[in-house]
Amino acid sequence: MESAEWAGLWDAEAGWLNTASYGLPPRVAWEALQAALSDWRVGATSWEPWDESTTRARAAFARLIGADAADVFVGSTVSAALVPIAAALPDGARVLTDDVEFTSNVFPWQVHADRGVDVIAVPGDDVIAAIRPGVDLVAVSAVQSSTGAVLDLAKVVAASKEIGALVVVDATQAVGWHPIDVAGVDALISHSYKWLMSPRGATFGYLSPRLQERCRPGAAGWYAARDVHGSYYGTAMDLAPGARRFDQSPAWFSFVGAAPALELIEQIGVSTINRHNLALANEFRDGLGLAPSNSAIVSTSLPGAEEAFAAAGIRAAVRGGKLRASFHIYSTQDDVHRALDALKPLLH
Ligand SMILES: Cc1ncc(COP(=O)(O)O)c(C=O)c1O
Structure with a gap:
């Protein structure tokens, strides 16, 4: 499946960088659940x-x-x-x-x-x-x-x-x-x-x-x-x-x-999802001056990041004192840019 085909299958609001906490349902799953709840x-x-x-x-x-x-x-x-x-x-x-x-x-x-x-x-x-x-x-x-x-x-x-x-x-x-x-x-x-x-x-x-x-x-x-x-x-x-x-x-x-x-x-394919997630995670890393990695989860120490994200409406996590941002199939370049814009004042 190409990105143009899957992009519209979720209803994610911009700035969700926390799939490592919970993932967002594709619409098809949400609708199946609503139908079952209505029957219940x-x-x-x-x-x-x-x-x-x-x-x-x-x-x-x-x-x-x-x-x-x-x-x-x-x-x-x-x-x-x-x-x-x-x-x-x-x-x-x-x-x-x-x-x-x-x-x-x-x-x-x-x-x-x-x-x-x-x-x-x-x-x-x-x-x-x-x-x-x-x-x-x-x-x-x-x-x-x-x-x-x-x-x-x-x-x-x-x-x-x-x-x-x-x-x-x-x-x-x-x-x-x-x-x-x-x-x-x-x-x-x-x-x-x-x-x-x-x-x-x-x-x-x-x-x-x-x-x-x-x-x-x-x-x-x-x-x-x-x-x-x-x-x-x-x-x-x-x-x-x-x-x-x-x-x-x-x-x-x-x-x-x-x-x-x-x-x-x-249907989309794990290798396609892998490529998508790593491309975004690595674009985010690059913006922070970090070397590329093989993970969809980016963890970094950046004092003030939690507050900067909160002020910009970016939803990520803090784990072990470090900021944790995670990128999945519904994440976009716009999410990466918003996150980097929010952190820009903290980067030297
Ligand atoms: C690696 C890992 N395993 C398991 C869980 C959840 O565990 P459980 O299903 O026991 O609540 C989490 C939740 O954050 C997790 O990150």
Whole structure:
């Protein structure tokens, strides 16, 4: 799809540079959600049509990460999706992570400290070198939330394979703009409310077949059953094969919004989105006197930037004391120019 075709598919107001906090819905997702809400309000339909969105969204997510949909489960949050994996770690396991890792990929491991699970955090640049014998699991983000640093996933996978460690990736800040392939990864979790431009509450998780075997589906309910609609009551538990037995029953409306958003991302293409986002991020960096990078998230120390952005109506974030601006498919050159104009008085 060419930029002229996608430009009109969102209703973003100028100055939204904060997709790393939440993404804006494409109109097709917004409209699907409004239609479902209207039906809900008056009781116009049963819920099954809303649930069909879960199947569509799961399939689209699987295609986006190069996985089989049978190895993808759905849930509500990144931290909850990690619970079965953390529970499967043996006592005394060692987990390696980045020292600025988002805590939804840290605390689920740390809560097992009482049985000796030890979380070791090193600076991002040292993660690959720290993958040494004795590490049982590497828990890292494909793109860091606070700094925008892009992980060399292939290197992490290769180093982990050498020592037999599991690789668990939080791809919340990556899927939707950064090409991802789950080959060699044991688990990859992504919330969808940022770069996948969906309502909060729809999380996807890839679990490799070998990890599925090791994990207990601790959140199983009716929706994790082989026959969902035949499993509302009673003790005859027959869970779904594959990753679906790790499903949490879906937050319907989140998935109603997620399915069309993910399908639109596929239609436009991640490589097109990647090029667009990086071009804008690098134009912004250039204006700040920074070298180009490979991230759609720009993080920089610039005293007074938060106030200057607020005064100019630019919506960005401050993380770890630094300004964080993020650029997605609906961001424009006009957004970049407005942001740079606002910061000009601060630049020497
Ligand atoms: C990298 C990353 N992971 C996860 C989340 C959200 O986590 P959860 O779904 O557990 O609320 C965020 C939100 O900012 C994030 O940046």
